[in-house]
Structure formats: C-alpha cells, structure tokens
Amino acid sequence: MELADIRREYVKGGLRRDDLPADPLVLFEAWLKQAVDAQLPDPTAMTVATVDENGQPFQRIVLLKHFDEKGFVFYTNLGSRKAQQLKQNNKISLHFPWHMIERQVHITGVVEELSKREVLTYFSSRPKESQIAAWASKQSQRLTARQALEGKFFELKQKFLAGEVPLPTFWGGFRVKINSIEFWQGGEHRLHDRFLYHDKTEQWEIDRLAP
Template sequence: MTDISDIRREYTLSGNHHEDMPDDPVTLFTHWLEVVKASEIADPTAMSVATVDETGQPFQRIVLLKRYDEQGFIFFTNLGSRKAQQIEGNAKVSLLFPWQSIDKQVAITGVAELLSKKEVLKYFISRPKESQIAAWVSKQSSPISTRQVLESKFNEFKAKFANGDVPLPHFWGGYRVRPSSIEFWQGGENRLHDRFIYTHSEGNWGKSRLAP
C-alpha cells in the first residue's frame, strides 16, 4: 500500500460568517463565481456531474456549466451518452464545483430535466462551428477502435457542412438541474472549515451552518 497520508496543507483563506450569507444561494454562487473568474482558475465553470446507473453505481464526469439562474444550472450533452441514459433512469443528480486553489467548493443536489429544443438550439448556434461539427461526430460513451476513426469522421462532416450552417443533431440536448440543496464550503485553519447549506422547500430557501 502506498502511504500518502502526509500530503496536507493548511487552509488559510478567510471563512464565511452567517451574517454574510444572503438569503438566496444563487446570489452567493454568482459572487463566488466572480471571485473564481478573477483568480484566473482554469475552467472556472467546470463541474463534476454525478449520476447513478440501474444497479445504484454512481459515476462522475466533468462538464461545463453553460447557464444558470434561480430555476437551475444548465449543461449540454449527447442524449445517447452514459450520463443521459442514467438520468433517464434516475433524474436525481449532484454537481460539484471544486475550486480548491481558493479553498472553496460548491456542492449541489437536484433533479435534472430536459431542456426544450428552443433552448438547446439557442445555445447550439452560439457554439464555434468546429464544436457544432464535433457534436455530430461523436456517439458519446460508445467504444471506438482508434482515434483516427474519430478524426476521419470529423473531416467528413467538416466537408459536408463547409458551405452552410451546421444543423442541430436530433440526439444532442441539454439539462437543467433544479436544485434542492446548495452547499458552500470554505476551507478554514486547523480543519475548522466553514460549511453552509441552503435547502429548498415549498418555494423558499432555508440556510444553516454545518459542522466541518
């Protein structure tokens, strides 16, 4: 067994105080995201999306948050992907924003719901053309023999759509995760971290401090 138990550091950035926490967690998320963007963290909108398969086995992957508001947090994907198949069987998911370099993280639980075609198309046409083409190329989560197969298919579709717009693939869509809880974690000295959780009930948010 490889012992890595001595890998540790002290969390010295300022903590959270109850009087500083707004009643609306989305307001606090926006503030934290602005802090993250200002810190020049790579991929500030990267989040882990955890889903569960039919046996109860959880699986996580990193995706990019593309939009959010009081209604939820939005990401896009191939609707034939493993995550989409697992969401179809169990729409309860969790999201995690691991902003460790500034001693912060945000954990969200909620239910994922499919976006309308109008919402999906609005985002799809805003993507770079190469990204639009890539959506056609990859049958996400399915086995492929070599990378060359993928690259050849990309070149094929690039030529096909060279002189016109790239249509929205019928198998490409997105999800809005409607949150039931949002937890904010701020690292603290001596492992006395600050944790606050917002829970949604009957249209209102409640908040409480959690022990680290």
C-alpha cells in the same frame, strides 16, 4: 511518496452566518465571479454525478453554461451514459471544486430536459468545429481507434464546409432544479465553514454543518 503526509493549511478566510444572503444564487454568483477573476482554469467546470440502474454512481466533468432561479444548465449528447442514466433516474449531484481559492459548492437536485428551442439557441452559438464534433462523436460508445473519430470529424467538416451545421437530433441539454446547495470555505486546522441551503418553501432554510 507518502500520500498520508500530503496536506496544507487553508488560510484564505472564513464564512460566517452573517455573510449569507437569503438567496444562495446570490452567493454562488459572487463566488463564481471571484473564481473567474482569480483566473482559475475552467471556473465553470463541475463534476456531474449520476447513478445507473444498479445503483452504481458515475462522475464526469461538464461545463456549466447558464444558471438562474430556474436551475443550472449543461449540454450533452442525449445518447451518452449520463443522459441515459438521467432518463432512468433524474436525481443528480453537481460539485464545483475551486481548490485554488479554497472553496467548494455542492448541489443536489433533479433534472428536466431542455426545450429544442433552448438547445438550438445554444448550439448555434458554438464554434463551428464544436458543432461538427457533436455530430462526429457517438458519446460513450465503444471506439476502435482515435483515427476513426478524427476521420469522421474530417468527413463532416468537408460536408458542412460551405453551410450551417444543423442541430443533431441526439444532442440536447438538461436543467438542474436545485433541492439543496452547500457552500464550503476552507479554514485553519481543518475547521472548515460549511453552510447548507435546503427545504425551500417560501424561503431557504440554512444550516451550519460540522466540517
């Protein structure tokens, strides 16, 4: 298998300057809806990139749970690697890889921790098994075997069998306040369309980028 020979053409359409709304969230919402309507697997899945104290980047997949003019929201264990790195360096990058519809969205920004009220509201809406899993997993910590994780989950499931699952003190979320957002639409002959929204004061500046 020659990896260099793996390629395809992008033929699903273009993106023109006249197509762009003044507010990038209007376009993001439209693209996300189209990703959902196209029945893409996990359309809200996004790559979250952070950097540790040595400048080493890390990436992982996280699910987007809400977005509005205030930013993009996701939840996590506050003891996790990403959460600890964001406490040291609040700069972040998000990436939505909607390959099947030949689109990508890339966001840069800074995070702020969500309030306990926001976290509790979302945590209470999760399925009970997911709530218990949040208690069972010490995210990013070394694990001797999967059986240890499953055993802890079963133990907690019995403990919370008849009642509500309380919000763990170590579980929370972040809001990404947008600095820039780029929309990428695949084009024929690798002539992709890229538009970058950035430097918002009273309104967003929009630049076309070379593919």
